[in-house]
Amino acid sequence: xxxxxxKFTVATSTTEQQEDTEKEIAPFYIDLTKLTGxxxxxxxxxxxxxxxxxxxxxxxxxxxxxxxxxxxxxGSGYVSLDASRPWIAYWCLHGLDLLEAAPVEMMPRxxxxxxxxxxxxxxxxxxxxxxxxxxxxxxSCLALLLIAPSYPKAYDAIDRRSIYKWxxxxxxxxxxxxxxxxxxxxxxxxxxxxxxAKLLNLLTxxxxxxxxxxxxxxxxxxxxxxxxxxxxxxGGYAYCAVAALQIMGKLGMxxxxxxxxxxxxxxxxxEGGFAGRANKLVDGCYSFWQGGAMAIVDxxxxxxxxxxxxxxVTEYVAEVGEEGADxxxxxxxxxxxxxxxSFDQAALQRYTLLCGQHVEGGLRDKPSKARxxxxxxxxxxxxxxxxxxxxKDGVPLVYGDARTNVxxxxxxxxxxxxxxxxxxxxxxxxxxxxxxxxxx
Numbered sequence: 001x002x003x004x005x006x007k008f009t010v011a012t013s014t015t016e017q018q019e020d021t022e023k024e025i026a027p028f029y030i031d032l033t034k035l036t037g038x039x040x041x042x043x044x045x046x047x048x049x050x051x052x053x054x055x056x057x058x059x060x061x062x063x064x065x066x067x068x069x070x071x072x073x074x075g076s077g078y079v080s081l082d083a084s085r086p087w088i089a090y091w092c093l094h095g096l097d098l099l100e101a102a103p104v105e106m107m108p109r110x111x112x113x114x115x116x117x118x119x120x121x122x123x124x125x126x127x128x129x130x131x132x133x134x135x136x137x138x139x140s141c142l143a144l145l146l147i148a149p150s151y152p153k154a155y156d157a158i159d160r161r162s163i164y165k166w167x168x169x170x171x172x173x174x175x176x177x178x179x180x181x182x183x184x185x186x187x188x189x190x191x192x193x194x195x196x197a198k199l200l201n202l203l204t205x206x207x208x209x210x211x212x213x214x215x216x217x218x219x220x221x222x223x224x225x226x227x228x229x230x231x232x233x234x235g236g237y238a239y240c241a242v243a244a245l246q247i248m249g250k251l252g253m254x255x256x257x258x259x260x261x262x263x264x265x266x267x268x269x270x271e272g273g274f275a276g277r278a279n280k281l282v283d284g285c286y287s288f289w290q291g292g293a294m295a296i297v298d299x300x301x302x303x304x305x306x307x308x309x310x311x312x313v314t315e316y317v318a319e320v321g322e323e324g325a326d327x328x329x330x331x332x333x334x335x336x337x338x339x340x341x342s343f344d345q346a347a348l349q350r351y352t353l354l355c356g357q358h359v360e361g362g363l364r365d366k367p368s369k370a371r372x373x374x375x376x377x378x379x380x381x382x383x384x385x386x387x388x389x390x391x392k393d394g395v396p397l398v399y400g401d402a403r404t405n406v407x408x409x410x411x412x413x414x415x416x417x418x419x420x421x422x423x424x425x426x427x428x429x430x431x432x433x434x435x436x437x438x439x440x
Contacts, residue, residue: 005270014279021281024368025271028354032056046359055401056353058383062361063376064101067092070373071106083126086117086139091377093143097417098380098407107151114140115157122159122166132166133180138192145199146420148427155427164202164438167193175210186227187218191240195414198247199421201428204435212250215241222278223258233262235276235289242293243413251300260342263294271355272347273366274382283365284356284375287348287382288415291341295385295412298341345386349399352383384410 005022032054035043043049047059070092081088089110096102117124117140123132124140141158148154170177170189177189190211197203217229218241224233225241242259245251266274266286274286356363356379362371363379387396388409398405411421432438 017281021366022270024366025282025351025355028367029350048354048357048359050401050403053401056350056399057401058353058405058407059357059359059361060099060101060404062359063357063363063380064096064099064361066358066361066371067095067099067373067376068101068103071103071110083130083136085127086114086124086136086143088373089114090139090143091373093146094410094416095373095377095380097146097420098384098410100408102147102150104150107147107154111144111147111151111154111157114144118157118159119166120162122162122164122169131180133183134170134177134189134192135179137163137166138196141196141199142414142416145424146416149420149423155424158200160200160202160428160431161438163196163200164204164207167197167202167207168439171207175212175214177211184228187215187225187237187240187244188227190215191244194244194247199414199424199428201425201431201433202438203247204433204438206435208248212245212248212253215245216254219254219259223255223260223262225259232277235266235274235286235293238263239289239293242296246296246300247413251297256297256301260294260297263290263297264343266290267343267348271351272344273351273355274343274348281366282351284352284363284382285365285378287352287356288378288385291343291348291382291385292412292415294343295341295389298389299412302340341386341389343386345389345397346399348386349383349405352379353400353405380407381410381415383407385412 005026032049035054040049044051047062048057049055050057070088074088078088093102093110114124116128117126117130117136119125119132121132123134124137125131125133126136130136141163144154144157167177170180170193172178172185174185176185176187177193178185179189193207194203194211197207215225218225218227218231218237220226220231220233222233224235225238226233227237231237238259241254242251245254265278266276267290268275268282271282273282273284274290275282276286276289352363355367356375358364358371360371362373363376364371365375369375384407387398387405387407389397396406409418410416411418414421
């Protein structure tokens with residue numbers, strides 16, 4: 001696919017780490033069509049290659065098993081993530097939803113569990129009796145909204161009125177929001193409030209006042225966004241800034257040219273995946289943080305949004321793998337393809353499929369790292385964005401075996417399935433979102 005290793009003239013610890021990473025990745029990018037004997041048989045046995053060809057495959061069944069396990073009893077090694085229980089639920093549920101394997105039988109228990117994390121004063125904590133915090137509030141609401149189409153009681157588990165009041169109590173005079181009472185103010189907090197408020201039909205003028213102006217202060221000379229004004233730009237914070245601005249209809253206020261340039265420079269030329277910051281290493285989670293941010297900008301510039309935010313994707317209904325199915329696909333043998341997004345979509349998919357997948361299920365940062373639920377969620381999310389992105393005709397762009405690799409479309413601004421967003425908007429469209437009524 002034309003990948004080239006970086007050549008450095010001056011050695012530093014940064015260049016040495018980059019060279020080591022490229023050496024780590026290189027064995028995964030051999031010409032698969034030239035494999036023979038035991039090596040070929042092994043890759044087909046574990047499911048990474050199609051039995052009737054050389055197309056790389058998404059290990060769907062293994063990922064489903066791994067993510068389902070995350071919703072069951074976890075080992076003692078997860079005790080340090082006690083305050084991240086809503087995140088674990090969201091990461092696993094969203095990954096399963098993209099794979100079309102939602103655990104319907106587990107949904108009542110999940111809704112009951114998440115309901116115990118909600119505080120009477122508004123918002124969700126990381127667990128029972130923990131203080132309300134923007135991050136678990138975001139994760140809990142997303143988890144409930146992606147469950148709700150199959151288990152409608154999940155909608156009723158969200159106390160919209162108390163969440164709105166809590167959001168207002170977190171608002172600061174500079175236009176930003178605190179993550180929790182007496183906590184830090186940054187663009188993560190702004191995004192979590194704006195995203196959930198939009199989904200719950202709570203996005204009032206009072207809530208949005210000054211938010212865009214605060215976020216714009218976080219854009220740096222490089223073009224990306226930092227967590228706070230004056231901070232170095234970072235992929236996760238950049239996504240939060242871009243998505244929040246788009247939801248509010250304010251994306252055009254930022255330096256879009258600089259932003260696109262910064263995101264483009266984060267896609268690694270040899271690996272094909274994204275890094276989070278300048279002079280940092282590739283990491284599978286940035287497939288979504290950077291790829292999703294670029295997809296939002298592309299959708300905005302292509303005027304394919306609706307109502308100030310949204311996606312241009314259309315549901316893909318063809319039976320992939322069926323003769324005559326309308327699918328774009330590529331392998332090393334067929335050569336590269338290009339999509340409509342402003343990054344190399346096929347290269348990103350290749351990195352995810354060849355370097356990100358653990359053969360026993362789950363996805364990871366890079367081959368030397370362990371699999372985990374976080375990287376599984378955001379690697380699959382980035383894979384979905386790179387397949388569907390801002391497609392105008394609903395035809396996904398697929399690297400590898402189109403019979404197994406197509407995921408459901410995720411919404412670039414919220415990162416739950418597009419149809420889950422539409423259901424939430426329909427459910428809450430008639431519910432009062434007048435400021436005076438909500439605070440009474």
